Structures are given as C-alpha cells and as structure tokens.
Amino acid sequence: MTSVAPQSQPHLTAPIDLTAAPALVAKAPPRRLGRTLYLAANIAVLAFLLTPIAIVIVFALNPTPFIQFPPVGVSLRWFEKFFASRDFMHALLFSLEVAAMTTVAATVLGASAALAIARGNLPGSRLIVATMLSPLMLPAILTGLALFQSYVLLDVGRPLWGLVAGHTLVTIPYVVRTTLAVLHNFDVRLEEAAQNLGASPVRTFFEVTLPLVKPGVLAGAIFAFIVSFDQFPVSLFLVAPGSETMPITLFNYLKFDLDGTIGAASVVSILLAFMVVLALDRTVGLRSYVKL
Amino acid sequence: MTASSHRFPLSRRRLLTGAASLGAGILAAPYVARADEPVLNITGWGGKWGDVMKAEIGPAFESEFKCKLKTDTALPFLPKLQASSRSAPVYDVLHTNSNEQWAAVEMGLVEPKIDPKLVPNIADVYPYAVSDKIVGVCIFTSAIGLGMRTDKGYGSVTSWKDYWDAKFNGARGGYVIPANSLGQAFVMMCGTLYGKGQTDLDAAYAALEKLKPIKLVDFTGAMEKLILSGEAGIGILHDSGIYRYDGQNQPVDFVTPSEGVLSLEQVLSITPGSKVKELANAYINYMLRPNVQKRLAETVWYSPANKQVKLDARYDAKLLTTPEKVGKLIQVDWKWYNAQKDEIDSRVNRIFRA
Numbered sequence: 001m002t003s004v005a006p007q008s009q010p011h012l013t014a015p016i017d018l019t020a021a022p023a024l025v026a027k028a029p030p031r032r033l034g035r036t037l038y039l040a041a042n043i044a045v046l047a048f049l050l051t052p053i054a055i056v057i058v059f060a061l062n063p064t065p066f067i068q069f070p071p072v073g074v075s076l077r078w079f080e081k082f083f084a085s086r087d088f089m090h091a092l093l094f095s096l097e098v099a100a101m102t103t104v105a106a107t108v109l110g111a112s113a114a115l116a117i118a119r120g121n122l123p124g125s126r127l128i129v130a131t132m133l134s135p136l137m138l139p140a141i142l143t144g145l146a147l148f149q150s151y152v153l154l155d156v157g158r159p160l161w162g163l164v165a166g167h168t169l170v171t172i173p174y175v176v177r178t179t180l181a182v183l184h185n186f187d188v189r190l191e192e193a194a195q196n197l198g199a200s201p202v203r204t205f206f207e208v209t210l211p212l213v214k215p216g217v218l219a220g221a222i223f224a225f226i227v228s229f230d231q232f233p234v235s236l237f238l239v240a241p242g243s244e245t246m247p248i249t250l251f252n253y254l255k256f257d258l259d260g261t262i263g264a265a266s267v268v269s270i271l272l273a274f275m276v277v278l279a280l281d282r283t284v285g286l287r288s289y290v291k292l
Numbered sequence: 293m294t295a296s297s298h299r300f301p302l303s304r305r306r307l308l309t310g311a312a313s314l315g316a317g318i319l320a321a322p323y324v325a326r327a328d329e330p331v332l333n334i335t336g337w338g339g340k341w342g343d344v345m346k347a348e349i350g351p352a353f354e355s356e357f358k359c360k361l362k363t364d365t366a367l368p369f370l371p372k373l374q375a376s377s378r379s380a381p382v383y384d385v386l387h388t389n390s391n392e393q394w395a396a397v398e399m400g401l402v403e404p405k406i407d408p409k410l411v412p413n414i415a416d417v418y419p420y421a422v423s424d425k426i427v428g429v430c431i432f433t434s435a436i437g438l439g440m441r442t443d444k445g446y447g448s449v450t451s452w453k454d455y456w457d458a459k460f461n462g463a464r465g466g467y468v469i470p471a472n473s474l475g476q477a478f479v480m481m482c483g484t485l486y487g488k489g490q491t492d493l494d495a496a497y498a499a500l501e502k503l504k505p506i507k508l509v510d511f512t513g514a515m516e517k518l519i520l521s522g523e524a525g526i527g528i529l530h531d532s533g534i535y536r537y538d539g540q541n542q543p544v545d546f547v548t549p550s551e552g553v554l555s556l557e558q559v560l561s562i563t564p565g566s567k568v569k570e571l572a573n574a575y576i577n578y579m580l581r582p583n584v585q586k587r588l589a590e591t592v593w594y595s596p597a598n599k600q601v602k603l604d605a606r607y608d609a610k611l612l613t614t615p616e617k618v619g620k621l622i623q624v625d626w627k628w629y630n631a632q633k634d635e636i637d638s639r640v641n642r643i644f645r646a
Contacts, residue, residue, distance in 0.1 A: 066517040087342075149375040152382065237372060241333070241362040248366050249338075255367070256339025258513040 053270060060263030078260030079267075088265060091249035095229055096272070098160075098245060102167040102228035107221040109168065110175025111213070117176075118183040129180070133173045140170055140233035148237035158240040166238045167228040174227065175220030182216030222280065226273055329360050332571045334385040336363040340536075344591045353578050359571055373401050377565070384566040385575055386428075390557040391473045393427035394626040402427060402561035410573040413580035413598065418618050420555065421597040425623040428561025431579050432594035433621065435546075435553035435612060436474055439519050439529030443543035446525060452485055452549040455526060456502055465518045465527030466506045469644075470637040474512060477554045477624045478528050479636060485551065490625055493636065500643050508644060519544055530556050532593035535610055546610075548620065555621040558594060 059067050063075035082088050113132055117125050135143060147166045151158060190212070194204045210217075232247040239248050246269065254262055336345055342365055350361045364372070364383065370392055376382035378400070386393070386402050396402045405422075406429045408414040414422060414429055421430040438455060440446065446459060455464065467475030479500070480490040487495025507524055509515050516533045518524040520542060531553075534546040560579060562572045578584060585596035589603055595612035596603070603613055612618050629636070 064521070066521040068521055087338075145371060145375060148372065152376045152380075155380070236366060236368075237375075239366050241364040241366075244366055252338035252342075252365050252367070254513060255511050256337065256341070256513055258511070258517045 056263050056266045056270075058263075060260055060267045062260060062263075065259040078264040081259075081261045082264040082268065085261070087244075087249055088246075088253075088261070091244050091246045092265075092268070092272075094243055095246040098164055098167060099225050099228040101164045102171055103221050103225040105164060105168040106171040106175050106224040106228075107217060110172040110220055110224075111179045111217045113172070114176045114179035114183060114216075115209075115213075118180060118186070129176070132176045135170045136173045140231075141236065143170060144234040144237035147234070151238075158238055160240075160243070163235065163238045163240075163243075163245075166234045167231055170231065170234055171224035171227050174223035175217065178220040178223065179213055179216040182213045186212060218280065222277060225276060229269070229273065329358070330568050330571055331360045331362055332385065332568055332575055333362045333364070333383045334575065335369045335383055335387045336365050337387075338365045339592075341588070341592050344588060349579075349584055349587065353575065356578075357571060357574055359568075361575075370396060370401070373563070374399065379565045380567070381563040381565045383563055384568055384572045386561050386563060388559060389473050390426065390430070390555075390559050390624070391476060391626045391630065393559045393561055394630050396561070397427045398627070398630065401563060403564055404428075404561075406560075406562065406573070406576060410570075411577045411580070413577050416582075416600050417580065417597045418599055418615070420618060420621055420623060421557075423623060425625060426557065426559060428559050429576060429580070430557040430559050430597050431576075431585070432558040432589065432597055433612065434530035434532045434556040434558075434594055435548065435621065436477055436528065436530050436556050437549055437553045438526055438547040439515070439534045440526040440545060440547060441519060441522060441524075441543055442545050444522075444525050449526070449547050450550050452481060452551050454549075455528075456499070460526050462505050463523075463525035464503060464506045465515050465524030466503060466508050467515070467528065468508050468510050469640040470633075471510050472512070474515075474528055474530065474554075474556065476629060476633075476636075477556070479640070480624050480629065481551075481554055481622070484622070491628060493632070493639075497639055497643060500640060504644070506644070531595075531610065535593040538593075538606070538610075552620045552622045555623045557623075 055067075058069070058071050060078055061074050061076075062068055062071040063073050063077055064071075110132075113128075116122065117128055117132075122128060144166060147162065147169070148158070151162050156162065186209075191204050191208050194208045195201070199207065230247060231245070232251065235245045235248050239245055244252070246265070250262060250265055336342060342363075345363065350363065353359075354361050369383070369386065369388060372382050373386065373396065381401070386396060388396070393402065397404050404427055406414060411429070417429065420426070420433070438449060438452070440449060444463075449455075467478070469475035469479060479493075479496050482496035482499040483490050483492035486492075486499045507518060509518060512530060512533055515524070515527045515529050519527050519529070519534075520537070529546070531546045531548075534544055537544060560576050562569060562576070566572050580598050582596075582598055582601045585598045585601045586603060588594065589596045589601065589611065590607050593607070593611065595618075599615075601613070602608075603611060607613075612621065
C-alpha cells in the first residue's frame with residue numbers, strides 16, 4: 001500500500017497574512033456577528049425550554065401558598081406535604097407502575113410491528129405505517145372516550161389492563177417511528193452473513209439485528225415511558241375510582257388547592273424522568289442515540 | 293421420550309392453560325371475593341372534601357350498610373355517564389353542581405327528583421334544597437359573592453355594582469365563563485342587576501363589556517390564589533373559598549352583597565338505571581344526616597342544607613344556617629341557562645377576547 005502525503009497540511013498550519021488578504025478581514029465581522037446571533041438564538045431556545053421548569057422549582061420552594069415573584073424565601077413545606085399525602089404517593093407509584101407496563105408493551109409491540117413492516121414485504125405497508133401512527137393524529141381525549149365506551153360495552157369496568165392498553169395505544173407510534181428510522185439504514189447483508197456462518201434466525205435476531213436496532217427501540221421506549229407517565233387525556237376516562245394516575249391527581253388537586261404542592265409534585269416528576277433516563281444510560285448506554 | 297419428561301409430564305399446552313387459568317383467577321379474585329358485597333358507584337370532589345370522605349364519612353357508610361363505596365373524583369363525570377349504558381350506568385349517585393345536574397336530567401341520565409319517602413331526611417332541608425331550581429336534592433350550598441383584599445384601602449364594598457367601580461380596573465378577577473359555573477351564574481346576576489332579570493342577556497353582555505380590564509381564570513382555586521397573592525383586589529368567589537383561610541392571617545374577606553348571594557349548590561341525584569337504588573337512597577339520606585352534615589360543613593365551609601344542623605359558633609357566624617341568612621340566596625335557572633349556553637359562550641368569548 002502506498003502512502004499519500006497530506007499536501008494541504010502546510011496551508012492549514014501556516015500563519016495567515018491578513019494584510020495580504022483584505023477580503024478575509026472584511027468578512028470577519030459578519031462571521032463573528034453570525035456566531036453571536038447563533039449563540040443568542042441557542043440561549044433563547046434553551047431559556048424557552050427551561051423557564052417553565054425554573055418557574056415550577058421556584059413555586060415549589062416558595063413558602064407562600066401562591067406563585068409569587070420574587071420568592072420570599074426557601075421552604076420544603078410543599079415537598080413535606082407532597083410526600084405526606086397518601087393520595088399523591090399512591091398516584092406516583094401507580095403512574096410508575098402503569099408507565100413501566102406500558103413501556104414494555106409498547107416496545108415489544110411497536111418494535112415487532114416496525115420489523116414486520118420493514119422486513120415483511122407486506123402488501124400495503126405504507127397504509128400499515130399510517131395506521132400505526134394514526135393514534136397520534138386523533139385527539140387523545142377522543143381515544144380515551146372511545147376506549148372507555150368500548151370497555152363499558154364489554155362490561156369490564158375500568159381495569160388496570162384497560163388503562164395500560166390505552167397508554168400503549170398512544171405510545172406505540174413513537175416506538176414504531178424510531179425503530180423504523182433505524183431499520184431504514186439497516187444493512188441486511190449483516191444478517192445474511194450471520195446466517196451464512198451458521199447462526200439460527202433466533203440467534204441472528206438477538207445477536208445481530210437487535211443490537212443494531214437498539215438505539216431506535218430504546219429511544220421509542222423512553223418516549224413511551226415519558227408519554228405514559230405524563231398521559232392525561234386518555235387517563236381522564238380510563239382511571240378507576242381510587243386508582244388515579246399522577247396527572248389526574250394533580251388536576252383534581254389544583255381544582256381545589258392550588259398551592260405549592262403542585263410545584264413539588266412537578267419537581268419530583270421531572271427528577272423521576274431524569275433518573276429513568278440516567279438509569280437507562282447506565283444500563284444500556286444512550287450514546288448510541290447519536291446514530292439517530 | 294426422556295426420563296425427565298416422565299417425571300414432569302408438563303406439555304406446552306398444559307403449561308399455557310395452567311398459566312392462563314392462574315392469571316384469570318388472580319384477576320377475578322377481588323371480584324369473586326366481593327361478589328356478594330353491593331357496590332355503590334358515586335362521584336365526588338377531591339381536596340379536603342375528598343380527604344374527609346375517604347377517611348371518615350365513606351368508611352362509616354360502608355360499615356353501616358355493609359357495602360363498598362366507589363368514588364370517582366376524576367372529572368369530567370357527565371361524558372362518562374353519557375358514554376355508559378342507561379341500563380347499567382357507571383354511577384349510581386351523581387354528585388355535581390346544579391348546572392351539570394340540569395344537563396344530566398335533560399339527557400335522561402338522572403332522575404329529576406328524589407322520593408322523600410325513601411329519603412326521610414329530606415323533610416328537614418331548607419326549601420331551596422328541593423326547589424324547582426334543583427334536580428335531585430341539594431345537600432350543601434355555598435354563597436357566591438365577592439372575595440376581596442382588605443389591605444389595599446379600597447374602602448367599603450356592599451353591592452355587586454361596586455365590582456364595576458373604576459378603582460378595581462386592573463385588579464378585578466373574573467372567570468372564563470364557558471368553563472366555570474360561578475362565571476355562568478354571574479352572567480345571570482348581571483341581567484338581574486342591570487336589566488329585567490336573570491334572562492336579560494343583552495343587559496348582561498353590556499355590563500360584562502364594562503368590566504374590562506379584567507383578569508380571567510378557569511378554576512375557583514385559581515381565583516383564590518389571585519386574591520391571596522394580591523394580583524386581584526376583588527373577584528367573584530364562593531364564601532368557602534375565603535373562609536377556608538379563616539385564622540391564617542390572610543388579608544382577605546368575603547362580601548355578601550346587599551342584592552343577595554348566588555347559590556352554588558352541591559347536588560345529589562340518582563341514575564335511572566342504577567341496580568342499587570335502595571342503597572343510593574340510603575346514601576343520600578346518610579349525607580343529609582345532621583352529624584354528617586356538620587362534619588363536612590365544618591371541614592370545607594359549606595352551608596348545610598339540613599335545618600337541624602347545629603354548627604360550632606365559628607362556623608355558625610359565617611355560614612347560611614338560619615332562614616334569614618338562607619333568604620339571601622338567589623338560585624339560578626340552570627335549565628334556561630343550559631339551553632342558551634352555546635350562544636352565551638360565543639358572545640362572552642367575543643367580549644373578553646376583544
């Protein structure tokens with residue numbers, strides 16, 4: 001093999017004579033201006049995203065029973081009230097339980113569907129994709145009402161599995177979409193190679209296919225968890241008496257007691273979501289998301 | 293066949309059947325265990341009402357009547373009742389404010405009246421609780437008047453018309469009328485104050501127009517906070533929304549306007565298709581018992597509908613506990629209002645959007 005000398009290297013390392021390049025000098029200020037504007041736009045977007053969280057934190061830590069700015073002090077009284085409330089604790093654990101079941105169901109079903117769509121040579125696959133994504137187009141409150149009516153017709157009441165099914169319905173599209181995105185660039189020859197080397201279809205799936213589509217599946221699973229944990233409109237109709245999820249409990253609470261407990265509950269929810277992402281990063285690694 | 297399969301003659305089919313039976317058994321167990329225990333499905337509020345119902349009132353009822361009380365506190369109740377079968381409704385007793393009860397009765401979802409023979413405590417309620425403005429029976433009421441700050445030097449406020457005073461411009465709190473029954477009741481009050489009566493909508497719209505600038509909120513809880521934080525100096529509010537801060541050194545007070553207070557009723561009604569009507573009537577009778585009324589009234593500052601209730605002095609001084617005080621209540625014709633609601637919603641949205 002012959003080596004190729006990096007011919008352009010001297011140009012990159014050589015000092016630039018600015019006096020000899022007036023055009024470059026003239027262009028420098030607009031570039032700096034552009035960079036400043038770019039930075040400002042990024043800061044503005046970040047501020048837009050983080051301001052509601054900052055307000056929630058201020059509300060949660062402010063001792064007054066209403067939103068006040070500037071805050072008059074720092075207190076943990078709303079966190080104490082939140083953690084002392086049996087209703088909130090029950091709702092928090094119940095939401096986690098529902099979100100965990102939903103994540104498993106949506107991930108298994110969504111990822112399987114995506115694989116079938118991408119690989120199955122199914123007739124009308126575009127229509128199938130559109131159908132799989134349709135829960136996102138229908139207002140979720142109507143999905144909740146329709147499911148509620150279905151359960152009433154079936155005379156099954158409002159069981160836990162019914163709530164999980166409702167959440168799964170609205171979270172499957174996220175898993176399908178993210179898994180399909182990865183499968184789109186998937187090199188089928190890798191699977192063929194594995195099978196040529198004697199791997200069974202099952203082994204090929206677990207040792208070749210799954211690791212390669214993992215970023216998409218994982219991204220979908222995280223979406224599913226967060227969407228389920230924060231799900232309000234579908235839960236509104238499907239929660240059973242005495243088994244309310246966190247968003248429903250918050251909604252009921254704020255109709256009668258609009259105090260900092262709402263802020264404390266929101267901060268805890270944000271921290272929980274963050275911890276889930278962190279735990280996933282530690283266990284399965286999120287760097288692979290970069291591929292998405 | 294291997295030796296191990298002789299020792300464990302478990303085929304895949306048997307395993308799946310067994311697992312399915314076990315799963316079905318686990319899922320059905322709670323229902324089987326309670327198969328002979330009647331269940332009363334009701335609606336109810338959250339907050340302190342929900343707390344005391346869950347901790348004391350509900351368990352005492354369950355114990356006395358040997359039943360299970362299932363309370364749905366997740367709004368909205370009417371769409372769920374609408375979606376369920378008329379012959380097997382999702383609720384046996386519907387607890388809402390009066391406006392929703394009228395919507396429910398118009399759709400045939402609840403029975404218009406309660407039979408006093410089946411609910412003997414109805415004999416002790418104030419006339420307003422079973423008036424022609426009420427579906428079912430009213431068990432409590434709140435007075436809708438004006439909540440205001442006492443530390444802003446506004447001077448004396450005695451009339452609803454003071455709410456229009458220019459000194460409250462920018463400090464006036466009101467409701468998103470289509471979404472809030474206090475706001476809706478206030479529309480009728482505007483017709484009474486500036487026109488020929490509750491149904492004089494033109495006069496009401498003209499009066500509402502003059503309220504701008506005004507800060508609008510959806511929920512009464514938000515109005516409380518608006519006043520507590522000082523963001524609003526005056527706002528339409530029910531008395532319990534102010535009295536609940538009694539003894540907490542908050543610079544707020546409730547004003548009973550000289551023209552009278554609007555009635556915000558807590559109403560119970562029974563669904564026609566309920567399979568446990570006897571229990572439903574027993575529940576309503578129980579909720580009208582003096583001791584139950586007293587406990588709830590003193591927890592959430594609602595005025596009891598039962599005349600026989602004797603509240604502690606602190607509550608008795610403020611709540612509507614005598615015929616004279618009750619005489620100040622103005623009941624809203626919700627049947628009429630609901631029939632005009634679409635038109636009113638559209639018009640008030642235009643007024644406050646501009």
